[in-house]
Amino acid sequence: MMLAPTPPIREDGARFALAVRPPYDWAHLERFFADHASPGVEIVTPGRYARSFVLDGRRGTLSVTPEADSLSVRIRSRGSNETHSAVLARVRAMFDLDIDPRLIADGLGRDPLTVALVTRRPGLRMPGAFDGFELAVRAILGQQVSVAAATRLAGRLVAAFGTPLAPEECDAEPGLTHLFPTPEQLLDAEISRVLNMPRARGRAIQGLAAAMLGTPDLFAKTGDLDGTVARLKALPGIGEWTAHYVAMRAMAQPDAFPAGDVGLMRALDTGAGRPNRAALLARAASWRPWRAYAAIHLWAEDAARRMT
Structure with missing residues (x-):
């Protein structure tokens, strides 16, 4: 992709502060992003997230660190003020800064289980995505493998x-x-051969790249969950789980719910065995329209149990 000639990167960068609504659980987001970071593109260290980016042909890097009541964002870029504004909008979405945690608590207040989860972790936020295409590629790489294996493939x-x-x-x-x-770089790439993974998964990424080139607003946020999931499932290699996962993280769909996820089922196992998908969906009915946030709480609970 041709990048526009621009002045050198400012060494010191531009700094911005983005306000957060308390409570805000930075530590959980940090752990999640660290587990899912694409090597070379993202790096997460204690108290800091950093990544590279290109927007409208302008490339650069950014870092995010938590302050007392805000996130401090440092952008080093060859871009303009418009580029900075676009980067900040993506950071706001990625770190879920526009949600009111009281709405989540109220929405999940009909089930004693989710009430207890929200009480334990009141500041949990949705780990969003800086770029929808990037997140969808990562989701495809993660099909049928562990998070660690998907991260190695991403690298x-x-x-x-x-x-x-x-x-x-x-x-x-x-x-x-x-x-x-970029989609252009992956459209005809020999992904399966280079990554030594199933051909179907490589073709799915190529299909995603083609769809992105044909529909640049493929990952635009809408209020229509069913339409969003149907649009994603129409792409080759994207099933129900991947569509809901992408919808919740890349498209800010608060009711998206990857019901077949084994981590969600493990979190609901209180000793009598895991629920099946149908039972999980039935239980999740009372969590609507905030099932995506219920999923984040259940994943956090599952992770905490496995660490003990």
Whole structure:
């Protein structure tokens, strides 16, 4: 992809503060993003998230750190004020800054289980996505494998097909080496061969790239969950779980719910066995229209149990 000629990156970067509504659980977001970070594109260290990006042909890096009542965002970019505004809007979505936690607590207040979960972790937020295409590619890479395995595949995908950062860009944010591959770069890429993974999964990523090029607003946020899921499921290699996962993280659909997820089923096992998908959906009916936030709480509970 051709990038517009621009002035050098400002070494010090531009700093911004984004207000947060308390309570806000930075620690959970940090752990989640650390587990799912694409090597070379994202790096998470204690109290800090950083990544590379390209928007409208303008490339750069950013970092996010928590303050007392805000997130501090530092942008190093060859872009303009408009680029900064676009980056900040994506950071707001990624770190779920516009939701009112009281709405989540009220919405999940009809089930004693979710009441207890929200009470234990009142500041939980939805780990969003900086880029919908990137998140969807990661979701496809993660099909039928562990999060750790998906992260390794993402690192190999980035190294093979992504755009290397210039030396001064790498110096600005140590640990960042590439931009995530664009749809153009993945459209005809030999993904399955390079990553040594099933051909169907490689074709699914190529199909996603083609869809993105044909429909640039493929991941636009709408209020229609059923329409969003149907649109995603029409893409090759994207089933119910992947569609709901992408809808909740990349498209801010608060009622999306990947009902077949084993982690959700484990979290509901109180000793009598895990519920099946139908039982999970029946239980989740009282969580509507906030099932995505219920899922985040259940995943956090499952992770906490497995750590003890």
